[in-house]
Amino acid sequence: MTSTPATIAAPLLHLRRLSKSYREGESTRTIFADLEVSIARGARIALLGRSGSGKSTLLNLISGIDQPDQGEVIIQGTVLNHLSEHERTLFRRAHIGFVFQFFNLIPTLTVLENLLLPLELQGRLDAKEKHRAEELLGEVGLRERASSFPDRLSGGEQQRIAICRALIHRPSLLLADEPTGNLDGETGTQALDLLDDLVREHGATLIMVTHSAEVARRADRILTIRDGRLEESPP
């Protein structure tokens, strides 16, 4: 990965004094306290941390699926946690894409229908977008699988579709939770290459949870959650 160009300096995402804890019976478990970070538009971030450190919790706060106890998640100037749940859902559909470890394709929809889903949910599906999606399928070598159901595809093929689906509606922010965690080395590398290419092409900002030092080395910045704080280390 090359570093983020200096001209793209405006922060896409700002986490301001973010705190989150969970109640367990009588006690309270603090996951984050006063977390603070700015992420530039177009940056690629690797998010590390031991199991249970709060990586998925942080992605859920950034996407507005979960709410912080205190602090703010600001994406492109919108304070996400000041919106209603319905407004957060609409914001998420329009501006955020997701890639998961287990692909999360919908088994009852074909490959093409899965790919088109983010556009359909926004009422943006027309002939032009459908044509673009078919072309994208061709670019990732899966055009002839458009009518197949996901369970007919290999893990690597499913993740390629999931990566395309995550970016089909041109989100400004892509959240990836261990996207190579369920793929073998070479297939994982191919998925990461595709992710890099599409993120670059779309100018999206990427936040990727990973346990792999090799995956983290591709990023512009490496952030590690440790004891409820974010630590930065050089890539």
Ligand SMILES: Nc1ncnc2c1ncn2[C@@H]1O[C@H](COP(=O)(O)OP(=O)(O)OP(=O)(O)O)[C@@H](O)[C@H]1O
């Ligand atoms: N709804 C919840 N209620 C109570 N505790 C929770 C809840 N969700 C998460 N936790 C706790 O918060 C901590 C952080 O969980 P999280 O899933 O964010 O960790 P993680 O870093 O993503 O872990 P892993 O790498 O194992 O996926 C864990 O101890 C988890 O048990």
